[in-house]
Structure formats: C-alpha cells, structure tokens
Amino acid sequence: MVKLGHCGGRLIRTELEAEICEILNDLGVAHAHTPRHFEVHLEDGKVAAYSPDIVVRGRGREGKTVVFEAIKNHRDPDIPKVAAFRRQYGQEFYVILVGKEDHLDRVPMESFDEACPRESLQVYLHRMAD
Numbered sequence: 001m002v003k004l005g006h007c008g009g010r011l012i013r014t015e016l017e018a019e020i021c022e023i024l025n026d027l028g029v030a031h032a033h034t035p036r037h038f039e040v041h042l043e044d045g046k047v048a049a050y051s052p053d054i055v056v057r058g059r060g061r062e063g064k065t066v067v068f069e070a071i072k073n074h075r076d077p078d079i080p081k082v083a084a085f086r087r088q089y090g091q092e093f094y095v096i097l098v099g100k101e102d103h104l105d106r107v108p109m110e111s112f113d114e115a116c117p118r119e120s121l122q123v124y125l126h127r128m129a130d
Contacts, residue, residue, distance in 0.1 A: 074106035
C-alpha cells in the first residue's frame with residue numbers, strides 16, 4: 001500500500017500520484033510534484049490555474065519535459081485543464097495521463113500525448129527510465 005505524504009516538500013494529493021512517485025524514486029528518476037502553476041485558457045473562454053501532478057525533465061520525446069497527470073476517472077475535473085495546458089504548452093511538455101484503462105479509453109485524445117494504464121505503470125516507468 002502506497003502512503004500519501006510529501007515528496008521534495010510538496011504534498012502528494014492522490015494514491016495514484018504516490019504510486020507513480022514511489023516507482024520513480026525506486027528507479028532513481030528525479031521528479032517534482034506541482035512545481036509551478038500555469039494559466040490555461042479553457043474552451044469556454046474561462047481562464048484556470050493548472051499545476052501538473054508530476055514533472056520529469058528531459059525524458060519525453062524530442063527532449064520535452066514529461067508531465068504525469070493521475071486521473072481518477074474519465075470525468076476528472078482536471079481533464080479540461082490538462083487539455084488546455086497541452087494546447088498551449090505542447091511544444092515544451094509531453095503529457096502522459098495515468099489511470100484505469102477503461103477510463104483512459106474515454107478521455108478525449110487531445111488531452112494527452114500518451115496514456116498509461118495504471119495496470120501497466122510499473123513496466124511503463126521502467127521502460128521510460130532506461
């Protein structure tokens with residue numbers, strides 16, 4: 001059982017975020033939790049604050065910084081913010097959604113660059129760390 005708590009002085013907000021953190025720590029992959037906030041413009045014209053769950057520098061495609069976003073389900077209220085973030089900052093960041101496979105299948109594809117089922121998280125992160 002993964003424990004919630006802090007990593008690098010930042011609060012870990014969900015069990016899934018804690019699980020990602022624990023695996024990254026075991027692999028020796030440096031990462032940060034909610035390192036900064038971004039202003040994003042939602043499709044309805046509103047402006048919102050978005051802070052990535054976990055950021056890993058220099059591990060994404062084309063040298064982009066990787067953002068891991070742990071979602072609860074396909075109706076997670078952060079998904080529109082993640083999609084807006086990707087639209088605005090996609091040249092710098094590679095967005096990976098992590099969640100249950102049946103929920104990931106129902107998230108709009110413009111919300112992420114890649115999806116990782118929670119069930120495959122260990123294998124996925126080991127492959128990324130190599």
